[in-house]
Structures are given as structure tokens and as C-alpha cells.
Amino acid sequence: MNRFASTALAFTALAATAGCMSVPSQLDLSLTRPTDDNRFVVTLQPPAKPAAINQLHSWQVRLASPSGVPIEHARIQVDGGMPQHGHGLPTRPQVTQELAAGTYVIEGMKFSMTGWWQIKLAIDSPDGADKVSFNTVVAEAAVGR
Amino acid sequence: MRRIMNSAWLLGSLMAISAALVVTLADAAPASRDANAQGWSKEERAVLASLSLKRLPPVPVDPSNAVERLPAAIELGRRLFADARFSANGAVSCASCHDPGKQFQDGLPVGRGVGTGSRRAMPIVGAGYSNWLFWDGRKDSLWAQALGPLEDAVEHGGNRTRYAHLLASSYREEYASIFGPMPSLENLPRNAGPQGTAAEKTDWAAMDTRQREAVSRVFANMGKAIAAYEKSLQHETSRLDRYVDAVAAGGGAGLGVLQPAEVRGLRLFIGKGQCVTCHNGPLFTDQQFHNTGVPPRDLARPDRGRADATARVRGDEFNCLGPFSDAQPKQCQELRFMVDEDPTLVGAFKTPGLRGVAQRAPYMHAGQMATLEQVVRHYLAAPHAAVGHSELTHRHAGGAAVSRHDERAPIELTDAEVSDLVSFLGALGAEPALTAATPSHPRPEQGRASAPMGSPECQQAGCRADRHLGHIELPQADGGTTTVFYPTGAAEAPVQRGPFKLTWAHDGEALRGNGRLVVISHGSGGSPWVHVDLARFLVARGFTVAIPQHAGDNYQDPAEPGPASWARRPAEVSQAIDRVASHGKLGPLLRLDAVGVFGGSAGGHTALTLAGGRWSPSRFRDHCLQNIEQDFSSCVGFITLQRGDGLDAIKAWAARLVIRFRFSDATPQWHTDPRIGAAIAMVPFAADFDPESLRQPRVPLGLVIADQDVNQVPRFHVEAVRAACEPRCEVLKRLADGGHGAMLSPMPPLEAGSVAARLLGDPPSFDRATAIAQLHADVAGFFERHLGPSR
Numbered sequence: 029m030n031r032f033a034s035t036a037l038a039f040t041a042l043a044a045t046a047g048c049m050s051v052p053s054q055l056d057l058s059l060t061r062p063t064d065d066n067r068f069v070v071t072l073q074p075p076a077k078p079a080a081i082n083q084l085h086s087w088q089v090r091l092a093s094p095s096g097v098p099i100e101h102a103r104i105q106v107d108g109g110m111p112q113h114g115h116g117l118p119t120r121p122q123v124t125q126e127l128a129a130g131t132y133v134i135e136g137m138k139f140s141m142t143g144w145w146q147i148k149l150a151i152d153s154p155d156g157a158d159k160v161s162f163n164t165v166v167a168e169a170a171v172g173r
Numbered sequence: 174m175r176r177i178m179n180s181a182w183l184l185g186s187l188m189a190i191s192a193a194l195v196v197t198l199a200d201a202a203p204a205s206r207d208a209n210a211q212g213w214s215k216e217e218r219a220v221l222a223s224l225s226l227k228r229l230p231p232v233p234v235d236p237s238n239a240v241e242r243l244p245a246a247i248e249l250g251r252r253l254f255a256d257a258r259f260s261a262n263g264a265v266s267c268a269s270c271h272d273p274g275k276q277f278q279d280g281l282p283v284g285r286g287v288g289t290g291s292r293r294a295m296p297i298v299g300a301g302y303s304n305w306l307f308w309d310g311r312k313d314s315l316w317a318q319a320l321g322p323l324e325d326a327v328e329h330g331g332n333r334t335r336y337a338h339l340l341a342s343s344y345r346e347e348y349a350s351i352f353g354p355m356p357s358l359e360n361l362p363r364n365a366g367p368q369g370t371a372a373e374k375t376d377w378a379a380m381d382t383r384q385r386e387a388v389s390r391v392f393a394n395m396g397k398a399i400a401a402y403e404k405s406l407q408h409e410t411s412r413l414d415r416y417v418d419a420v421a422a423g424g425g426a427g428l429g430v431l432q433p434a435e436v437r438g439l440r441l442f443i444g445k446g447q448c449v450t451c452h453n454g455p456l457f458t459d460q461q462f463h464n465t466g467v468p469p470r471d472l473a474r475p476d477r478g479r480a481d482a483t484a485r486v487r488g489d490e491f492n493c494l495g496p497f498s499d500a501q502p503k504q505c506q507e508l509r510f511m512v513d514e515d516p517t518l519v520g521a522f523k524t525p526g527l528r529g530v531a532q533r534a535p536y537m538h539a540g541q542m543a544t545l546e547q548v549v550r551h552y553l554a555a556p557h558a559a560v561g562h563s564e565l566t567h568r569h570a571g572g573a574a575v576s577r578h579d580e581r582a583p584i585e586l587t588d589a590e591v592s593d594l595v596s597f598l599g600a601l602g603a604e605p606a607l608t609a610a611t612p613s614h615p616r617p618e619q620g621r622a623s624a625p626m627g628s629p630e631c632q633q634a635g636c637r638a639d640r641h642l643g644h645i646e647l648p649q650a651d652g653g654t655t656t657v658f659y660p661t662g663a664a665e666a667p668v669q670r671g672p673f674k675l676t677w678a679h680d681g682e683a684l685r686g687n688g689r690l691v692v693i694s695h696g697s698g699g700s701p702w703v704h705v706d707l708a709r710f711l712v713a714r715g716f717t718v719a720i721p722q723h724a725g726d727n728y729q730d731p732a733e734p735g736p737a738s739w740a741r742r743p744a745e746v747s748q749a750i751d752r753v754a755s756h757g758k759l760g761p762l763l764r765l766d767a768v769g770v771f772g773g774s775a776g777g778h779t780a781l782t783l784a785g786g787r788w789s790p791s792r793f794r795d796h797c798l799q800n801i802e803q804d805f806s807s808c809v810g811f812i813t814l815q816r817g818d819g820l821d822a823i824k825a826w827a828a829r830l831v832i833r834f835r836f837s838d839a840t841p842q843w844h845t846d847p848r849i850g851a852a853i854a855m856v857p858f859a860a861d862f863d864p865e866s867l868r869q870p871r872v873p874l875g876l877v878i879a880d881q882d883v884n885q886v887p888r889f890h891v892e893a894v895r896a897a898c899e900p901r902c903e904v905l906k907r908l909a910d911g912g913h914g915a916m917l918s919p920m921p922p923l924e925a926g927s928v929a930a931r932l933l934g935d936p937p938s939f940d941r942a943t944a945i946a947q948l949h950a951d952v953a954g955f956f957e958r959h960l961g962p963s964r
Contacts, residue, residue: 081453081454081459082454082460084507084510113451113564114562114566114581115517115564116515117512118459118461118512119507119512120513122510135506136509140459141459143450
């Protein structure tokens with residue numbers, strides 16, 4: 029199980045540890061989401077081995093049409109941050125390659141603290157442009173610097 | 174002849190050189206030894222565990238610096254760090270602003286090199302964990318960082334060819350052993366560089382590309398050596414570490430090391446104070462840049478922080494991708510994925526780590542705040558940023574708390590909570606050498622007001638005029654007496670000791686002071702009475718002071734001075750600590766896991782030994798055979814002087830003869846005590862120490878130098894120690910006009926024209942009253958800094 033919050037357990041733990049800064053209780057932590065205008069369905073895949081806080085790591089993105097056809101040759105911009113802290117990502121991650129049809133690699137991901145992070149993707153492809161935003165909660169277990 | 178040699182050791186002969194101080198950290202408070210009983214939830218325990226120094230991984234490898242782990246590079250870096258010749262005026266070294274005795278910072282609001290900077294000097298320990306260096310992260314490695322100040326006009330103010338020439342003349346072999354032979358610098362200008370004055374820039378431009386490259390490479394390598402040294406520095410454990418480790422273990426004695434107020438503060442730190450959101454992990458920093466609306470020093474020209482730094486680091490010739498980096502481009506991921514052009518970077522500065530923070534005022538990136546309370550209150554006030562936007566929020570007008578969950582909640586604390594949080598931050602300082610046994614948990618006195626009295630001694634913060642000088646004498650097994658001074662409320666009465674008219678409250682009831690003990694080791698032939706002024710000052714600051722009588726080398730029994738006494742003295746300090754510890758009234762008021770030791774002259778020898786120094790009689794012999802004419806009194810003592818007449822040569826010959834026969838033992842002598850937490854050596858006899866043994870003192874070590882000392886000529890003694898131990902020791906005080914007798918206060922009467930007067934008397938230009946008051950304040954401050962909280 030990866031540590032990024034997809035389970036209720038991790039989520040609960042985080043909400044409690046943050047104390048002051050509890051993660052909103054209805055946060056949608058699903059890793060597969062339709063884009064805002066339902067043009068695509070996007071699946072985020074965290075690294076198999078959780079990265080430590082402040083360690084660079086990579087994610088993968090699978091991009092498909094609503095009917096499940098992989099979307100190739102898309103340009104994806106990565107943004108995000110911590111809405112509760114008013115700051116963005118500590119790095120500027122980039123999509124560096126398309127591993128297979130519709131599967132892209134995001135390099136340069138980093139989380140500098142525990143808590144609720146947003147990962148926002150802006151997708152531009154021959155099939156149109158759309159946006160999607162994911163929530164992830166980084167748990168204390170990842171700390172180690 | 175025998176007489177000459179005996180007298181050789183009667184350095185302080187009429188007087189004493191040392192005493193012992195102790196501090197009492199007051200009121201021990203009860204604490205539960207059961208983690209659950211302290212009320213930490215499972216989730217909170219996980220956060221606490223994340224702060225432990227044990228969770229700090231090894232410092233990451235910097236692929237851009239191939240030599241960072243080479244011992245030779247670390248050693249060269251250590252020397253360069255402290256070498257003030259690498260500056261425009263020959264007076265500024267890295268250690269000037271990054272003082273090893275002050276957590277590698279300078280305690281000033283903004284840096285002061287050859288000029289005045291615009292930001293606060295940052296501490297260095299742990300910097301190897303940062304991807305971005307400086308407050309604004311304008312460098313991407315520790316070695317590139319080290320180069321910045323070297324050619325900054327207001328810091329070192331030097332230039333690349335100047336430094337290259339100096340390396341070639343002073344460090345050629347050391348450099349070559351790490352980086353290969355130095356390039357030829359023949360015909361290169363003495364002063365040229367791309368950052369300097371117009372003339373320096375012109376001369377730099379006149380050099381050909383290959384020459385500029387070669388010099389810049391030497392310059393870069395200098396940074397790599399300094400970085401290697403800096404990276405070898407490590408954090409020491411704090412009381413918090415012991416506490417959180419005990420919590421993680423489910424209980425134990427470590428739970429007792431934090432006071433209730435500190436535990437409450439810790440709960441706020443990881444809870445509603447929100448501190449841990451940015452001050453996270455074992456180093457208490459997320460290593461990122463944040464705008465928290467800290468007011469700029471100069472409102473007219475607010476510092477844009479990180480926003481102005483990203484282009485600089487990208488364009489820096491010394492970055493990870495540059496020609497002087499040892500990294501493959503693919504290893505430069507941080508630079509590759511660096512955030513720039515983000516509005517949140519405007520006015521953002523790096524989150525500083527908080528280990529040792531209570532001893533590192535003033536605060537913020539330009540020292541804008543003098544106290545931690547001001548800092549905490551800044552986060553409550555959450556002012557709008559002068560430039561960019563603060564991440565902090567306020568409670569909105571009308572009193573309703575922020576309800577939107579996508580915005581940072583305001584930080585709201587009561588006055589009591591602010592106080593608790595500040596108390597907690599005091600638990601993050603390095604603990605001096607710990608003993609195996611867990612000490613009882615002293616509680617710093619709260620809310621003590623400084624109470625000035627007439628004497629200059631008591632106009633310092635933390636001094637209390639209502640602490641009178643308690644006095645008691647504890648018998649030693651060898652027939653001598655350990656004199657102990659401690660805070661008391663009892664009235665003092667006049668006493669006469671030898672030539673001294675003194676006052677104290679004999680056997681007065683002991684008051685709780687700051688919980689700390691300082692032991693003063695007196696000089697050869699010394700007594701406690703010549704250290705009463707220092708003892709009084711320390712007692713007013715809350716310390717307890719013990720002065721053991723060194724057997725065979727005191728005013729009553731001067732029969733066995735020199736190496737025979739030197740070998741016994743450190744153990745006599747240990748025994749004095751034992752004696753005070755077992756005293757029914759004094760012992761319970763003291764926390765003896767970190768005891769200070771102060772000594773002058775032969776007492777300085779004692780202090781250096783307890784700091785880890787090793788010496789041998791044969792080293793003394795070698796020193797005197799070689800240098801007797803220049804350091805006559807150290808080798809011969811108070812019996813005679815060189816008078817520039819025909820007898821000098823005979824005196825030196827005779828002394829050499831005796832020394833040669835008498836001091837042949839080359840066995841290293843040493844004695845340490847884990848309870849010693851800091852040491853000060855004043856005008857020490859030290860020519861017989863192995864310099865290697867002093868390179869890394871086992872406790873914080875302060876030196877007091879009297880430049881006019883004709884008894885222990887500084888360059889053979891204290892300056893030799895300094896050369897060995899810097900930057901891991903500090904020159905606590907340099908008395909430019911002081912002589913050997915500056916260690917004595919009150920000063921005993923000296924017969925005019927006597928040998929003692931020549932060797933111990935104050936030089937005419939010495940302003941004793943002012944200098945001694947400052948010295949005493951510096952000694953007290955040193956022990957307060959290094960022995961732990963004594964508020």
C-alpha cells in the first residue's frame with residue numbers, strides 16, 4: 029500500500045496529526061478522476077516505494093478518453109500545492125516522457141511536509157484541452173530527512 | 174638547582190588561578206515516567222518521533238563535490254574556514270560570522286565582514302541537508318555557497334587570484350594532495366576577479382580564458398574543501414530528543430527531561446501553534462521558501478527573497494550544471510525541477526532549522542526580532558507582507574474564525590501559551606556531554622527579573638542582587654579543603670583571608686540558583702581567595718562555584734608543582750564535583766550532568782586536560798630546550814628573571830640541564846570526566862599539549878588570552894592551543910593590555926620590583942576594572958550558553 033492517503037486509515041491519522049491544520053473531512057482522494065469538462069479520464073500512479081519528505085521522485089499518469097482509449101501525444105503541465113498553507117509545490121515537476129500509449133512520466137515531484145496536497149494537471153492534446161485536480165495526503169510515515 | 178625547578182612551577186605562586194562554578198537550575202518538577210500518562214495520541218507520537226535526531230538520515234551525498242568525504246579535504250576546509258587571510262583586510266574568516274562557539278553564527282542582526290551585510294548569518298551545522306543555500310537559496314550546493322561570501326564586497330571582500338596566490342603560498346601541498354597540482358600562477362595579477370572592484374574586474378578581463386578557468390577552478394576547489402569541513406559538523410542531541418525517544422519507547426527517564434511548560438509548548442508546536450507544518454523533521458525545517466510577512470529591515474527597499482534568487486542560481490557558473498561541478502547533468506535534478514516565476518516566491522525566505530534556536534538571537538532573515546516571544550507573536554499578528562503575500566492569515570474582522578477549509582487557519586494562542594511555546598524552544602539546544610545516568614530534571618526559574626544593584630557585575634540580565642555569596646568549606650581526603658560558593662539569601666559578614674578583606678555568608682542557607690556548578694582550578698601555588706570576584710559574579714547569576722585545593726601546588730603546600738600536580742589536578746576537579754554532589758544541602762539543588770570548569774595558568778592546564786587535551790613531561794622538556802630564552806618564566810619560574818646581563822646564558826644553560834634530566838617521560842597524560850560540559854582556559858600553561866589532542870575538544874572550549882602575558886608567553890601556550898582547536902573552540906576574550914595576573918581578582922599585593930610583580934603585575938595601560946567586569950560577564954555567558962538553560 030502506498031502511503032499517499034488513499035486509505036481511510038492514513039487519512040484519519042493525518043487529520044489528527046495535523047491538529048491545527050486538519051485535512052477537510054470530505055476530501056476526495058481518488059486517484060482516477062474525470063477531467064473538469066469530462067473530456068478525459070486521468071489515473072495518477074504514485075511511486076511504488078514511498079519517497080521520503082523532500083526527496084525527488086516520479087509519478088505516472090494514464091490518460092484516456094471516457095471510453096477508455098489511451099490519449100497519446102498529450103502535453104501535460106503539472107502544478108499544485110498546499111491549499112491550507114498558501115504555497116505551491118516545492119518543485120516544478122515535468123512530464124518527461126510517454127512510456128507507452130497514454131502513459132506519461134512525471135519527474136521532479138516532491139513534498140516538503142505532511143498534509144493535504146493538490147496535484148493539478150493541465151492537459152492539451154489533439155483531442156482537446158482540459159484540467160483535473162487530485163488530492164493527496166502525505167502521512168507522517170514518510171518523514172525522514 | 175632543585176630549587177630552581179621547583180620554583181619553575183610556582184607560576185601563580187602567591188595566588189590562585191581557579192575556582193569552580195556551579196549553576197543551579199532550579200525547581201525540579203514532577204513528571205510522569207509513562208508516555209501514555211503524558212497524553213500523547215498515537216498520531217501525535219508519530220509526529221514526535223519524526224522530530225528525533227535519530228530519524229535524521231546520513232547527510233546526502235553531493236554529486237557536484239567529489240572530495241566532500243576525503244579527510245584531507247575536511248582538514249583543509251577546517252583550516253581555510255578559520256584563516257582570516259582570505260579577506261580584503263586580513264581580518265575576516267568564515268569563522269568571523271560563523272563562530273564555532275556560537276553555533277556557527279554571530280549573534281548579530283546582519284552580517285559584519287569587511288562591511289555590513291543585509292541579512293543574518295545562518296548557522297552551518299545541518300546545512301548539508303539543504304538543496305538551496307542562503308536565506309534565498311541562491312546557491313545549490315554547500316561548496317558554491319562557501320564561494321559567495323569570499324568574493325562579496327561586504328563580507329570577505331577578496332578576489333579569486335588573491336585567494337589562488339594565497340593557497341599556492343600557504344596550502345600548496347595540502348591542495349595538491351586533494352585536487353592535484355596547482356596551476357602555475359606566474360604573471361597573474363595579485364588581485365583580480367569578476368566580482369570585485371573596477372580594477373580587479375579589468376585585470377580579470379585581461380587574463381585569457383584558460384587562465385580565468387584555472388583560477389576559478391582553484392577557487393571552486395577551495396569551496397569544496399570548506400564544504401567538506403562544514404558537512405562534517407553534526408548536531409548534538411537536545412533534551413527534546415531524549416524526551417521524544419522516551420515517548421517512542423513508551424516511557425522511561427527521558428520523559429523527565431522536559432518541564433511541564435515545555436511539554437505544553439511542544440503540544441502547541443505540533444498542534445494549534447502550527448509550527449511543525451514548516452518546522453518539520455529532525456532539523457525542524459521543510460527546507461522550503463515561505464513568505465510569512467516578516468517586516469523588512471528597510472521598508473523602502475523590501476527584500477524580495479527567493480523571487481530574485483532563482484535566476485541567479487540558474488546562471489551561477491558554480492551551480493550543479495556548471496563547468497566546475499563534479500556531477501553528471503542528470504544528477505542535477507533540483508536545478509532541473511526548480512520552481513521559478515511563482516508569485517509565492519516574492520518575499521519568501523527559507524525556513525530556518527530550530528535546533529539551538531534559543532541561543533541564536535536575534536531572529537528572522539535580517540535579525541528583525543530580538544526575542545523568541547516576538548517571533549511567536551509575529552505569527553499571531555500575521556501582518557500583511559511588505560512585498561508579496563504572507564501565507565499567514567488573521568481572524569477576519571467581526572471575530573469569526575476562518576471557516577474555509579482551503580485556507581490556512583489563523584494561529585491563535587493565549588499569553589500563557591506563547592510563554593509555553595517559548596519555553597519549549599529552549600529544549601532544542603544541544604546538550605553538553607551527557608552522563609550515562611539521567612539527571613534529575615531541573616526547572617529553569619521562570620519570570621526572574623534582573624535586579625540591578627550598584628556593582629557593575631549585577632547590571633547583566635540574569636543577575637540577581639538578592640543572591641548573596643554563600644560560603645562553605647568541604648574537607649578533602651588529602652587534608653585539603655574544597656571551597657564552595659553558592660547563592661544564599663543570608664547576610665554577608667566581613668572576613669579576612671591572608672591579605673584579602675572579603676565578605677560572605679558562611680554556611681548561609683542555600684537558595685536555588687540555576688542548577689549549574691562551575692569548578693575553578695586555581696593556579697600553581699594558588700588559593701581560592703584570588704577567585705572570589707569571579708565566584709561572586711557567577712553566584713549572582715545563579716551558579717554554584719567549587720574551588721578544590723590542588724594538593725602540593727597551593728599557597729599552603731607548594732611542594733609538588735608542575736607535572737606532578739598537573740597529573741593530579743583533573744582528578745581533583747572530579748573529586749570536587751563528587752563532594753558537592755554528595756553534600757546534603759547543595760547536591761539536590763544542582764544538575765551535575767554538565768559542569769563548567771574554569772582555570773587560569775596551571776588551572777588552565779587543568780581545564781585543557783578536562784577538555785580532552787593530552788600532554789607529557791617530555792613535551793614540556795622539548796619546548797623548554799628549544800624556547801627557553803623566549804619563554805623563560807614558563808620554564809624557570811618565579812625564582813629569577815632574564816635581565817639582559819651576562820648571567821642570562823648561564824641561567825638558561827642551568828635550567829636546560831635540569832629540564833633535560835628531569836622530564837623525559839613521553840607517556841601521554843589525560844583525564845576526562847563526562848560531567849564536564851564546558852571548559853575555559855585562561856592564560857594557560859599549555860606548551861606541553863599534543864596539538865592533535867586539542868583539534869576536537871570534547872566539550873565547548875573557550876580561551877582567554879592576555880596579550881601582554883610575560884609569564885606564559887601566549888605564542889607558545891594559549892595561541893598554540895588556539896591554532897590547534899580553532900574553529901572548534903573560541904577565543905572568549907582577548908585582553909590586549911592584560912598580563913598573566915588578569916586571572917586574579919582580587920589582585921594580591923605584589924612587592925614592588927619583585928619577580929612576582931614583574932610576572933603578574935598589570936601593565937600600566939590595563940584598565941582592570943572594566944576588563945575584569947567584562948571578562949566575568951563573558952565567562953558567565955559562556956557557561957550559560959553551553960551548560961544549558963539557566964533562565
